[in-house]
Amino acid sequence: MEYSVQRIGGSRVEISFKIEKDEWNDCISKAYEMNKHKYKIEGFRSGKVPFKLLVNRYGIEIFYEEALDYAVNKFYSEILDKEKDLEVISKPDIDIKTVGEEGMSAVITTEIYPEVKLGDYKGLKIKKVNSEIHEAEVEAEISKVVESHARWIDIADREIKVNDKITLDYSGSVDGIQFEGGTAEKATLDIGSGQFIPGFEDQLVGAKIGEERNVEVTFPVDYHSKDLAGKKAVFKCTVHEIKEKQLPELNDDFAKDLGDYDTLEEYKKSVRESLEQKAIDKAKYEEENLLIEKIAINSTTDIPDVLIEQEIQRMINDFSIRMAYSGLKFEDYLKYTGSDMDKFKNEHREEARESVKARLILEAIIKSENLTVEKEEVDKEVELLAKSSGKNLDDFKNEMKEDQIARIMNKIIGDKLFDFLRNNNTFE
DSSP states (O other), X not given: OEEEEEEOSTTEEEEEEXXXXXXXXXXXXXXXXXXXXXXXXXXXXXXXXXXXXXXXXXXXXXXXXXXXXXXXXXXXXXXXXXXXXOOBOSOXXXXXXXXXXTEEEEXXXXXXXXXXXXXOOSSOEEOOOOOOOOHHHHHHHHHHHHHHTOEEEEXXXXXXXXXXXXXXXEEEEETTEEEEEEEEEEEEEETTSOOSSTTXXXXXXXXXXXXXXXXXXXXXXXXXXXXXXXXXXXXXXXXXXXXEEEOOXXXXXXXXXXXXXXXXXXXXXXXXXXXXXXXXXXHHHHHHHHHHHHHHHTOEEOOOHHHHHHHHHHHHXXXXXXXXXXXXXXXXXXXXXXOOHHHHHHHHHHHXXXXXXXXXXXXXXXXXXXXXXXXXXXXXXXXXXXXXXXXXXXXXXXXXXXXXXXHHHHHHHHHHHHHHHHHTSEEO
């Protein structure tokens, strides 16, 4: 086989190769062996029709299609094995140039991982991000925990107030006609939460159990249902239950119920330490992003569309998972927001492009600084994971999958990379 590799712009390459008669005949023979079960001639069992008989009856060309597939796959793989710098990232476009008894030739066009020309990534000055925690933040966090331990007490002898939780039936209509999705029985509503259309909850304040009340509202002009946007509606409501929130008293007993705390002050100290660590981690993450952005300004690379599309798809997958946790399908989210898949992709294309560029730059730094992952480092991480899971180390290893090992290696190399960057740049 003869071949040549030529860069044709950006990250695209052309691989031209040619094989002579002997190699081509080997490919034809291989095509026959792999497909002989397909050929049927009276008097021969399946897979037993002789090669020469097929050639005499139909011509050697009968094998060309399968032989070409075999030849392209075989020699393309061999070329990539020899050309270690060619890291292919897209499906190849194959153009068969010649084919006949004397051999065949083809040109394969594909995209490879782009080269990155790194700008300065050492000796840079980055603005330090403030990670200070204020007492008000500690109090707010504790208030959220207190709220999460609230009890709801049935109320029978008073009217609805803001912050009550009520159960009601409602039936909505526009111009006297009920609309889809506007009717419910025994629905739960937190008064003052803004959960329903503006004005809906306010008009239920003062109602009593068993009372029927008409609530008049106007749908927002940007409401997700175009049939209702901007229209006035009347909801006939019947209140069934009123519940009042009862918060636990914030004292030492409350702290003891939360965990291994003897006093409220111990609990507050723990909350502060947790918030401080989160603030430090967040500041560190933001500083590293600022550093990457600064490195990226003076670094250049051609970003293939295929990598951008892959990143957009990853973003869609992540977004779909987050939507699923909220009980919403991604397709429904697009519909409710008046968007579609093409619009979503276009809106996130630049973000995806910057994300890909950042990844390519970081990978180039790892390569430039020869940062590697040692087996002992992976083993140490695996031991920690096994211990935290409470499993025997050997059992844990046997249950591990390849993607778990890959995540461990990515974490190790990522930690090494950012340790290197922080040690070689200044945050002030």
